[in-house]
Amino acid sequence: MNLDINGTQLTVADHGDGFPILLLHGGGGPQTVATWGEELAETRGLRVIVPTHPGFAGTPRPTELRTIGQLAELYVRLLDALDATNVLVVGNSIGGWITAEMAILASPRVRGYVIVNGTGVESPGNPVADFFSLTPDEIARYSYANPVRFGLDPTKLAPAARQMMTQNRATLEIYGGTTMTDPTLGTRLATVSTPTLVVWGEADRIAPRAIGDAFVDSIPGADFELMRDAGHLPQIEQPTALADIVERFGLRVR
Numbered sequence: 001m002n003l004d005i006n007g008t009q010l011t012v013a014d015h016g017d018g019f020p021i022l023l024l025h026g027g028g029g030p031q032t033v034a035t036w037g038e039e040l041a042e043t044r045g046l047r048v049i050v051p052t053h054p055g056f057a058g059t060p061r062p063t064e065l066r067t068i069g070q071l072a073e074l075y076v077r078l079l080d081a082l083d084a085t086n087v088l089v090v091g092n093s094i095g096g097w098i099t100a101e102m103a104i105l106a107s108p109r110v111r112g113y114v115i116v117n118g119t120g121v122e123s124p125g126n127p128v129a130d131f132f133s134l135t136p137d138e139i140a141r142y143s144y145a146n147p148v149r150f151g152l153d154p155t156k157l158a159p160a161a162r163q164m165m166t167q168n169r170a171t172l173e174i175y176g177g178t179t180m181t182d183p184t185l186g187t188r189l190a191t192v193s194t195p196t197l198v199v200w201g202e203a204d205r206i207a208p209r210a211i212g213d214a215f216v217d218s219i220p221g222a223d224f225e226l227m228r229d230a231g232h233l234p235q236i237e238q239p240t241a242l243a244d245i246v247e248r249f250g251l252r253v254r
Contacts, residue, residue, distance in 0.1 A: 001013075001014060003078070003081060005074055005077050005078055005081055006074075006077055007062070008054060008062055008065060008074060009054070009059070009060055010051055010052070010054065010074070010078065011051065011052040011057075011059050012049060012050065012051045012052070012078070013030075013034070013037070013048075013049075013050040013051075013052075014047070014048075014049050014050075015037060015038055015040075015041035015042075015047070015048045015050070016040075016041025016042065016045070016046055016047045016048055017045070017047050018044075018045045018046045018047050019046055019047065019086060019088070019250065019254065020046070020047040020048075020049060020084045020085075020086065020087045020088070021037075021040065021046055021047065021048045021049065021087070021088045021089075021090055021246070021250075022049050022051075022075065022078075022079065022084075022087050022088070022089045022090070022110075023036075023037045023040075023048055023049065023050045023090050023091075023095075024051070024053075024075070024089070024090065024091035024092070024095030024096075024098050024099060025050070025052070025053065025056070025091075025092065025093075025095050026091075026092045026093025026094050026095050026096075026232075026233070027093055027094050027131070027168065027169070027172035027176070028093070028168065028233070029052075029056045029057050029164070029165075029168045030050060030052045030053075030056060030057055031057075032092065032093075032233060032235070032236065033050060033092060033095070033235055034050065035239075036235040036236070036239050036242070036243070037050045039239060039243070040243055040246075043243070044243060044247055049078075049082065049084065051075065051078060053071055053094075053098075053171070053175070054074075055167075055171035055174065055175075056167075056168050056171050057164065057168070058164060058167065061171065061174075066174055066175065067175065068094065068097050068098055068101055068120065068175055068176065068182070069101050071098050071101075071175065072098050072101035072102045072104075072105055073105065075089075075098065075102060076102060076105050076107045076109075079107060079109045079110070080109070084109055085109050086109075086111050086254070087109050087110045087111065088110070088111060088112050088113075088114065088246070088249075088250045088253070089102055089103075089110055089112070089113050089114070090113075090114040090116065090246055091113075091114070091115060091116065091118065092116040092117060092118070092233065092234075092235060093116075093117060093118065093119055093206070093207070093232060093233075094118075094119055094120070094172065094175060094176050094180070095116075095118075096115040096116055096117060096118020096119065096120070097118050097119050097120030097121075097176070097180075097182075097185075099113050099114070099115050099118065100113070100115055100118060100120055100121065100185060100189060100192075100215070100219075101120075101185075103189070103192045103194055103196060103219070104188050104189065104191060104192060106191075106192070106193065106194060110194060111194070111195070111250075111253050111254065112194060112195045112196065112197070112249060112250065112253035113192075113194060113195070113196045113197070114196075114197045114198075114199060114246055114249060115196065115197070115198045115199070115215055116199045116200075116234060116235070116242070117199070117200055117201055117204050117206070117207050117212070117231075117232045117233070117234065118198070118207065118211070118212075118215060119176065119180040119181065119206075119207050119211070120176075120180070120181055120182055120185050121181065121182075121185045121186050121189070121211060121214045121215050121218060122181045122182075122183055122185070122186060122214065123208075123210040123211045123213065123214040125210075126208050126210035126211060126214075127179065127181075128179065128180040128181060128206065128207050128211065129142050129205060129206045129207075130178070131172075131180065131206065132169065132173060132178060136151075136152065136153065136154050137151070139151075139206075140152065141205070142204075142205040142206050142231075142232070143204070143205075143206055143231050143232040143233060144203070144231045144232070144233065144236075144237060145201065145202075145203035145229050145230055145231045145237055146229070146237065150233075150236055150237055180207075185218075186214060186217075186218040187218075189215070189218040189219045190218065190219075190220065192219050192220060192222075193220065195221070195223075195249075195252075195253040196219045196221070196222045196223070197222070197223045197224075197225065197245075197249045198212050198215045198216050198219075198222055198223070198224045198225075199212075199224075199225045199227060199234065199242065199245055199246075200212035200224070200225070200226055200227065201227045201230030201231045201232060201233070201234040201237065201238070202226050202227060202228060202230065203229070203230060203231040204230075204231045204232040205231070205232075206231075206232040207232060209226070212224065212226075223249075225245055227241060227242065227245075230242075
């Protein structure tokens with residue numbers, strides 16, 4: 001469905017019923033969480049709300065919408081527009097960064113936050129990989145525990161799909177900058193009081209484990225779970241295991 005949120009046109013997929021999850025995708029676009037979101041709704045009896053960040057997947061982006069913080073504010077307003085309550089926010093990669101910014105905003109509609117291999121927070125000596133300088137083969141090797149199985153060869157895609165990937169990368173750089181971090185985020189996370197879980201695929205070379213530790217150190221009371229045989233996109237490599245982790249956390253904070 002398409003919604004107008006204070007003048008911003010937002011494309012939103014809404015699956016299932018039950019306790020709601022707001023699922024936020026990373027720089028690869030909504031397709032990186034789409035299948036997992038549908039499976040959560042079908043197999044776990046959840047309502048899964050999946051917005052497309054404006055500018056990704058060919059959607060329009062207002063020129064003034066340029067930061068992760070603005071996306072967080074947009075999604076707080078989305079929850080208001082949907083009158084969704086008792087929401088669990090789950091975000092991967094820059095979606096994890098948006099999740100962290102939403103945690104700072106402290107919407108009363110949210111009961112918990114799950115940051116999955118997020119970017120945004122700084123860890124001295126452990127930068128996020130320079131994504132924009134990586135070749136497709138390097139992106140696969142940095143992103144997956146099993147790049148041969150899960151890596152994507154852009155040369156085998158249709159021209160329209162390759163063009164979409166290029167547009168997604170350009171939009172990602174607008175929102176996240178070249179470093180994919182905000183030096184103020186760690187300090188600002190000290191105000192978070194809503195239960196938060198940080199989940200990390202241990203094979204991630206896009207955002208190394210130390211960044212996950214930095215999230216935990218910055219968020220009061222945050223929990224941490226390390227996932228074996230997964231990299232930057234656990235929802236693709238280990239969808240059932242990640243669903244189990246999210247479901248356990250959701251039941252604990254319900």
